[in-house]
Amino acid sequence: MTDISKELDFEQFIKANPGVQKFLSESAKEIIQQLPAEDRPKKPYVEKSFEDFIIVCGLPIVDQQKFPTLQKFFCNKVLPKIGIDQMIRNDPMSSRCWGWDENKENTVGCVILDFKNAQFAEEAISGTPGDSSKPGIDGLVFDKKHTLKAFSYIQYNKIMDQADEFQAPKLLQKKELQEWQNSEEEIYAIQNGKKLYLHKLFHLSKNPSYVLPDNQPFITLNGVNKIEWSKNGTYLVEYMEEGFQLYGGKKMEKLNFYPHKNVKNIEFNSTETHILSYNGTVAENQDSENYIVWNVDQVQKVRTFKAAQDDEWGGMKFNHAGTLVGRIASHQLFVYKLPEMTLLPDPQTKERIPIVVKNIQAFDWIANSNSVCVASYPGRRDYNSEDIKKQPTKLAIIELPSRRELKWKSISWEISDVQFESEADGKYILAIMKKMNRNKLVSTLIHVVNLQNRNLLEITDLELQVGEHGALKSYNFEPNTGKLAVNLAQKQNFATNSKTTQFTINLYDIHYKGKTIVIDLIQQFTEQKIPETLWSQNGSFFALINKDKESSQQGILECGFVSKNKDKKFQAEVIRKYDNLSYMDYGEYDSTGRLIITGSSHASSINIFNALGESIYKDTYVKEDQIQFCAWRPRNKHLIKIEEKNKVLAEIKPNNANWKRWQEEDKKILNKKEYEEEQRKKKQEKEFLEYMAKKREQWDSTRKERIQLRGFDEENLQDTAEYTIILNEEIVETGIIDKK
Template structure:
């Protein structure tokens, strides 16, 4: 496909903009003049345009009234003023000469400068595209005599090019005849000229001032021009779509058909198509062929366009079929002969929740240390039982699925999932270079991401892939948007030692039931794209328009989206809550003087806390908590205003509870505040703050993180990454059961039952003192395990309970009866452990006595040899054994015994 055979589109203009130095001819490279210090700057605009559906260049003929270069063919331009850029000068001169406004010129780039020796000017050519209907009758008659255009294909045709001397010099340059109407008006001698890298010709050659190009090919080397202008480009056309099913119309109705098409596209997809981005080919009789090519801004917009317009009823007789341009070639390469697929033999999978059948009801964890990965059963204060261990099981890290069914390992080739009683490979996903993964809440789907794009089977080079876990089928791929790169201080950045970049993760966020997958598109034209599983089509075929969106989150219990947008001009910042799929807005809250917002959902979806950072007077900052009651009618909002100057280090909801903890920093002090949401029905007439009750406020030393037990009530406040203080709190009784220290602690992990908690120091965060410690929920220390190069420990999640709330309530009510059974089991385990220890000691003692007996026997056998060594003396001096009894006071106890009444009477 020749670059200049079709009209300029946004795609070709972008390519020119990115490659201006390489694609467009730069005259100054062909001259060896040395610029002088007194040379001044000048700028010209090389105006590209589309004329009669052909890429063209606009020229002017300077007015005969001008002192310099009067009557010459030229580009608009002039000297660069002080404090003016070259581009600004070119646009200014263009507007002055041919009356085209600056806003209608798209600057594509600047070429290397060219000297004008007689005027001592350094001339800078600026390439620009006229986003404007060219009117050759509209110009400044004081500076320009006329305006005309020439098609690029005519300029590049060798037949239209000749050679001639440049003015009175011996330099040979190429020239082109102007259009016929210009020649008739100004004479046949008026020509376009371009500097060439030709050397001065010989005397024989110089006799003929003008010759045909073909006769001088040996003298003049145009290979550089031909190579640049006739270059075959291998473009990525994934943002170009093909629309089939359009009505066939004559060329006279082409413009009308295109207008109707653009209108219907905008009404359906809300995507505005520029006129030059649509190409409808014509047949030999001048009629359209029933299809068109449309160039979109990017791959994502092309994908959204297809989702919105495919199978769209254009009219009663025509239905549109839309595909990616690259898919056409892909389909063409498919074999026409049907080949029946080979069906793999069915292999029954192992029970993926077999670990829940453990007789002792123990939980598992996976641990990485050095290059070894192991899965263990927890044994409270005893060493864990190893289930399976593999070296280099994963090349990076491992990750459990949300319900614990799968263990994911990452490799250079992709991701593998393991599970079952024998830990067989369940399924694999081919995604080379994968670095991050994200499971859907119910383990139906998997999202994978790589920094480098990969050519997937769907035919596109993308970074993100969505997979069906049960079948291993690739559902859809997406490109990576650089706006998802995280700032260094962003709390959403990935915590991993493996990444050279930090990004917002997860890029896509799942609804609670795996039905929807959403992604934010940031920027002034921002939106939220919601995709419906398993088809992965765009919901309602359009994205939700949210200009300047900053963040969004799903409700953990319902298909409800929450998002916020910043202040812009006179429009306040706003928090919005929207139902999906109806897109009904159920609550909004306008906010003023906002610096930032954070959306924090309670895990049951009962409350939404919005932390609002505010800019107050005198450069002071403040923080408000906007608390949305999602289960109440009309979603009432409680406002909790914190003291001016306070900094929120952490805020966390109690799982399935009404309480939340806030860690505040007030100067050097750190305060831990325990809050409770009061039943709204009991306080309908009370002031707002009373609906959020402060239960307790205590000053802490250095804690900076909050870790709730999965079952609620109990929490650990920890100083992560520093002194390692651990505080074990009961939010029901508002007491701290105990405190401890684990220096340099990097991770806190609760087990799924909320009974045990592990603190650890990872090699990834600190190269020394690596290992983990196990504690009870009350802070009782159970086990300490120093491990060299300990890196990661993750409890295996449990699936959601199958018991109803009533059944769970009945169990809690009769917990004492069950406790007796559990105590017997614990005693049996303890006795078995004691018995095992006694047997171990007896075995060691027996081994020791046997060893002594063998040594004594060997000693007696060597008696004769020893006698020879001592000069023939047989035997040894008699050894007298003396037994001495030593008494030692072990413990003294003083006890006062009172006499009974009868002794007192005696």
């Protein structure tokens, strides 16, 4: 047989052509990114944890001579008695498992046991549930003077890591933490190396000012990892290797540190009283505390969870009101109630048990309710069961606490990457998913579920075929106004190193027409080089932006607005374009939707535009330290009931008493010079009328004198006066005047 292994060896060819290796590597990445998440290669899992080990303390302290007797009694009598001798992997008869003092003369009353798996180790500590013959080592009476205490190796390390002295949490009053919310100016933060610059900008001004007292331009960070704002902007979070640090208050001072090694993501609940932190799966961090729920003020762990190998950030999240926490794992949806973090009980059995949802892959909370939408299909969370994989694909809503399931769709085709979005008031939910056929993307499906009548769910759907529109690249849903932007990749050239992907951008308006929900296409932009769309909070403005570091077209920004035409239909128009914002990798609207900030880490520069795309401000920072963070400070989002919101909306109608006053206030701000001129004229008019009123009063006060003097009332048309008319005239000599 001919050996063709040499003909298949391309090592020498790759060495002679270094560009080929780079091309193959980038092409492989692009191909992998196009695959569904569940089909992408997974990182191999290597068990490095100490969850199989336990430490037993409280044993008698003996010398070398009595040690064999203690050893035999413990291994041959105690362990078999509680039924855990067959669970142990190591040999407890070995002296290496026992703790000795420095001189190796006496034991220290401890022994380390290595079990065959983590479950055996846990049962050895606390006992096997429902089996009284296996009570566990912890609390076991060894003799009259000794009671055993057992710890997992992780628990032991936590005890040893505790500080010797208690440190009280550093707390600021809520008034001081929230005082900045009263300002009309918008705050933005720039991280440049270890310096964090804080600026504030009024939307009609062009010159930002410093936020910190005494015009202090920045605070100094540890600069280890990354930073971000909390959900309502109350705190600034700095990620570090051993945990995360919170900053807050007027001076943006250091508050408290929360230890969580290699933390990657955190999320605040809506009231910012609790934090959920995540440091990856067990394959990335070999510990049992991958998820931690924290009490912010007490700086205490409320509850911890271990993440499975196929878990990822997003599998655990707070509800919109910040009172519940949901988590998916092993075909189950776990719902915990804050602040105790106890499981919600089943209303039928009164037991605190999770909700069974076969093949659950994704979930999300619905606004203004405690309902959850779930997606079940074979996917990323590999449950390793052919029976489970045959379960039908299902999208459903689960109401809490009743656990009533509202099935909105049983789907016969393959789907992947389901993502949910809730309308701000919870009137409808949006599900965006990929339709697959034998692991090949066919189309993008958009389902809008009307929740006004939950007894009969009405679904409005939209399907975008890959061949006609392209593959889904990104989307952006604005929950307050129902605006949806979908960016679809059309073409991609794999023969060149540079990405030349073109995109179709569809802007939609999701709204009620009577009692039915409709999805109207506002505008379609074709042959674009922009993979992302931003919406302002009021849905009136949008920005098409390319901040993809791997794109050759990075640095494009197009600003536009949405308006209604004569037929009262929405239309979109781009009014300003920028294609020279080189190396732009940050970009977002502020919380009011009036300002846009962009930043470049490579150029260490920022640009601020108004909603119409007009440039307001530019700045450049020290280039030795690249910009690592550029973002507006979020505003507090008030959670009010729909009835209260409708009452507020009723007050801003033109026929409302407050409307004119608000119009005047807006006019004063937007047209300062015109307003001042108008006020000057009004002042002159007022002074003139006051002068006329004063003179009129004087005129009226002299009425009697005028009548007596003139003999009639000149203001009374009925009052007549008599006149004597002399018809003849005669000269009479009186002699008064002397004659010459």
